[in-house]
Amino acid sequence: MTKIAYIEDMEQWRLEFSFSIPISIRFSETDMFGHVNNVSPFIYFEEARIEFLKSLGLFASTSNKKAIPIVGDLQCNYLKQMFFNQKIQLYVKVHYVGNSSIDLHYMAIDESEEIALTGRGRLVFVHPESGKPVPLEQSIKEKLTNV
Known part of the structure; x- marks a missing residue:
């Protein structure tokens, strides 16, 4: 497996996840070659991030709009191809909590318990008007730190 810059020890990193959601890959998320399109993992990340x-x-009240989370950056490493109707488990965890960002x-773990995708991203909390x-x-x- 290729070394991924944001992961020091893959086995230890994998053990640190606890929250996940199931994802069923839809036909519309595949390309003409039958595998998951390269943009689809970002949709999976969004879905898992929101549920997490x-x-x-953190989404309990929509009336308190002092700060809203926006994606500052997002990246994905594709380790295995994925296909229509495949089931994956998409995990998300907090890696770092900063002053105004996380x-x-x-x-993503596939049906054979292998890592198909890894990713990381920064959420920045911003004032909705400014x-x-x-x-x-x-x-x-x-x-965020007690998860």
Whole structure:
């Protein structure tokens, strides 16, 4: 397996995940060669990220709009091809909590328990009107670091 810059020890990294969602690969997510299109994993990352943040109660209130999370950067490493109707388990975890951002890591495990994708991305919390970064509230930092 190729060395991935944001993963020091693949086995240890894999063991650190606990939250996941199931994904069934739809026909519309494949290309003319029958495998998952290169943009589809970013949709899977988004779906897992939203469910993960909801599980922490970070999307519980839509009336409190002091800060909204936006994707600052996102990357994916493709380790195995995936195909229509395949089932994967998409994992997400907090890797780092900063002042106004968090770094999340992603891992897709296929039906043979092998890693098909890895990924990472930075979410920046910004003020909805100014677009400027907003420091994370202590209660949010605690939720994110205690997962």
